[in-house]
Each structure stands twice: as structure tokens, then as C-alpha cells.
Amino acid sequence: MIRLNLKKTLKSAGGIMALDLQLTIEKGQFVTLFGESGAGKTSTLRMLSGLLKPDSGTIKVGETTWFDSHKNIDLKTQLRKVGYVFQDYALFPNMSVRQNLEYALQKNQDRTIIGELLEFAELGELEQRKPETLSGGQKQRVALARALVQRPEILILDEPLSALDLKMRIKLQEYLLRVHKKYKLTTILVSHDIGEIVKLSDCVFELQNGRVIKKGTAADFFGLNKTSAKFRFSGEVLKIEKEDVIYVISVLIGNDIIKVVSDRTEANDLRVGDQVLVASKAFNPIIQKL
């Protein structure tokens, strides 16, 4: 279990923000921090990993205290050993894919994990390539594999998929889930993509101005459990067209675009780009073998 109790005054472009949050994360959970940019999500992750020092508070992981301002405990980043996947991947440009992974090996660590991770991340053919020659999705896989070399118990993902196209995102989301389960990690994700959050996380914390304003299971959090409808998806409004007396709303769900007919009472509330829930009774769809 990870218990965070952090206070920190942060200076940003928008002025000064007083971060003050309490978070409890169960071991083995996949947790998402959600919220506007500048809400303190990345700062929270940096404080957990020791890259940023809180003004006061405590960080406890399991039975170990990583930080305690009263007892003057501040475990070095090097000793916290969290797997951290940065938004810009932070691959070492002077090293090949394999060397990037090997660098992360700990003293006397069994080297077989390198081969295992290269294979798991489907990087075998790319292992001699330098990072600059890789595509975004490939870089992401290297960064993730590298973060796992030291066998961390906590994996931190700071908007890991935001720079990728949709197809690659869907593929890597599945990959993240597999990694999370296979290595029995406690994973903390920062993401803005509701579909992604619902798909991946057990629990969501919403941050605003440095405080937790809402938490819950992913499905509860976004109100997806609020109807008995079983045929439901979340997606993004792409287009709203008026046709006759009705409106046709195009919604992007995963990599499919679906169309939903709607009355103007609902259509008037919607804007292109809105995140929406699309639901129907399980009794209505037809199903056919392909």
C-alpha cells in the first residue's frame, strides 16, 4: 500500500498553487490520476519518485517510510527504485535499444531479464537500433521495457500514450495491462483519455488545484454504472449533423466511428470534442459471426 500525504507550494505559469493531497493506493492496483493540466498530477508522481521534494508530509510504501518531513527522512531517488516512464520517453540517445535496457540493470542482477523484456515488448529486431531511428510507439515500448528491468514494484506512467496515434494507443493500452498483471505491479498512470482510463484503471483520482476532489472506480467515476444498459461505450463526439427533425451524432469509440440518432434536447448540449457515453439495451443490437 502506498500512502501519500504531501504539501508543496508549486510555481507555474498560472501563478502559485498550494498542493495538498492525501492519496492511498492499494498494492497491485492500476490507478489513474486525472485532471486538468497544472492540477499537480506530474508533481505528485515526481514527489513519489523522489525527483521533487515536498515542503512537508509523508510518503509510506508498504512498511517503509520514503519521506517524512518531521523525522527528516528523505530516501534518495536511487533507492526508491520506481519504474518511471517519462512523457518524452527519456531514452539515452548514445545507447542502442539493448544498451538502454542493460544500463538499467542493478549490480549483480541476472541478465536474462533483458532478453525476456526485449521479447515481451517485441523489440528483438530493433535491439541494435539507436533511439532516434525509432517510431513513437517503438520508443514507448523501449521506455516501458527499460523501466521494468530493475523489477520495480511501482510503475509510474506520465501520459505515456498521449503522443501516439489511436491505433498504436489501443495496442499499447493492451500491452500496459499485460505488463501490469504479469509483473504484479502497482501502476500509477496520468491520463486525460477517458476511454483509456476506463479500460486500464481500477481506481481514479481527480485532481484540481493540487487537491483530490473526487475518487472512485473507473466505471463509477465517469457515471458509466448509472444505467442498467449493458451495451455501452465511452467516446468522443466528432460531428453533429441535423437531418430532418433529428440529429445524427458521430462518435469515435476506440478506432471505430459510430453514429447515434439523437433528439435536439440532447444534441443541443453536445459539442464536438465532448466525451460521451453511448448506451443501449443489451436486447437491441444484432450479432453476427464474421
Next chain:
Amino acid sequence: MDWQPLVLTFKLAVVTTAILFVISIPIANWLSSTRSKIRPVLETLVSMPLVLPPTVLGFYMLVAFSPENAFGSWLNEWLGIRLIFSFEGLVVASVIYSLPFMVQPIQAGLSSLPSTLKEASYTMGKSKMTTLLKILLPNIKPSLLTGIVLSFAHTVGEFGVVLMIGGNMPGKTKVASIAIYDEVEALNYAAANSYSLILFSVTFVILLLVYLTNGGYFKRFAQ
């Protein structure tokens, strides 16, 4: 022609550059990562030789290192080092005089690297030293090369400081730039020309190699 001043010049440049390389990396690393309040003061001190007349620097070093003063006599009595009118003195003066030419490129190179590189290394349990040697420095090779070459070339070309602190002692402190001055004074233009031409050519070739290696020069103009 007397080759001794040329040999002395390049010996001085090699020794100075080597010492500068070793001491500038920690200084540049500290400057590029610290948020300390004394950072601007240290940056200013490092940059002073860029704008100060070399004679000013030479004068103060002459005064400080003179055995008639406290510091100079302490050096002389306890360590047996005489820094004025000696090769060692020239090295010390050159190191101080060329410091910004080594520190600034390295500092700029380190600052240009995304901070996530070293943070990623720290999260993997790697020490600051390991991170510096294996991640940071290998990724700023062009900056290191620029620093080395600029310091070398600057040391080859220095005159004022050398004259002030080293004087003109053949085989000890008479470097090429002093020799040129000497020959001109003696109206021996042919010898002055030989020294000058060699210095000119060597400096030109070194700088050209840097630009070719770092590539940026041709890339910029090819666009």
C-alpha cells in the same frame, strides 16, 4: 629557426587543456544543475577573463604569486613552487585565463539535455557520477570537443598574461606569441613571419576540423 618557442607553446596548450577539461566538467555540471544563490557570482567569475584585459589578470597574478607576498612566499616555502617566471606559473595563469572557453560550452551542452535523461538514470538507481559519465557526457560530445579546441586555441594565442607572469625566458616561458613580438622588436620580420604562419595554419586547421566534425556549420549553410 628556433623551434623551442613553438614546442613550448603546444606543450603549454596541451597541459592547460588537459587540466581545464578535468576541472571544468564538475564546475559546468554544478552550474547547469544548481539553483544556488551564489551561482550568478560563480558564473561571473568564470566569465571574467572574457572581458578583462589579459594584463589586468596577469598583473594581479604577478602580485599574488610574487615571493615577496604572503601567498607567493607560502607557496615558495611550503611547496617549493615558484609561479612567476616559470612554466608552472604559465599553466596556472592559462588555466584561469581560458576557463570560460572550456566551462561555457560544456555548461551549455549539459543545459541543453532534457532533465528527464538524468532523472530516468536516477530512478534506475544510478549515482550522479555514473549518470554524468555514462549518460550526460557521451551525449554532449560536440560541446566537449568545442570546449577542448577553444581552450587549446585560446592558450596558443595568449600573450598578455604570459608576458606579465612568465616574462621572456627561452625554454621556460618564451612561447611563440612572445617570440613573434621579440623578432618584430628586433626587426627580424622573416622569423616573425615563420612563427606567425605556423600558428595561423595550425589554428586554422584545428578549428576547421572542429566545424567539420560537429557538422552544424555545413548543415546550417546547406539549407
Next chain:
Amino acid sequence: MSIVCVQVDSGEKFMSVVIDTPESAPYMIKGNKVNVLFKEMEVAVTTQKELDISIENRITGNITSMEEGVLLSRLVLETTIGEVIAIISTMSVKQMGLVEKMNVMIMVKLNEIILAP
């Protein structure tokens, strides 16, 4: 699977078939408040009040306004459960001779009713 009978505030009863059972969905307790949702497109309209047809949910109401499109028409009805919107084909509107202020019955099949706790 369950068939749930919901009494709305005005006293009318709605039937819904859902995949959940009281074991799988904690909200399914007698007396618990739920919202009843159905799609405008799924509302059928008839002028005959005593129809022998397998549509369980029926409410009478008056047409308060009508908007005729080329293919579809949008009817706003005033009923005991409040305002209901029905979208039906303009063809049917013409054939049935529907006009404003007319008293009609609206019908929704039980598999179209979504319950929202």
C-alpha cells in the same frame, strides 16, 4: 434476467426487462427509486385505445406540438408522466391524420426501457 415493474410518480406503471438480477445489481430492491429512460425513436403512437398488441407500456396523452419533416416528424405530447417526445415517420402522421391537440396513446416495448438508479 428480470422483469422490473416501476411505478412512476404519477401512478403509471412501467415494465422493463433487464439482464441484471437483484443479486447482480444492488439497486434492484423493492421501493428503491430509479429513473426510467427510453429513446424518442422507440415510442409508438396509436389512436386506438384498446389495441390487442404485445407492447406492455402504454400512456395516453395530448399532442401539444408537431414538427413535420420530410421523412420523420417530431411530436411533443403532454401525458400524466410529463412531456414525452415521439419521433415517428411523416408517412404515419399523414395516414393516421395526427394533428395538434389530438388525444392519442403512446406505447414502448419493455425491452426498450432503461433503468437508471
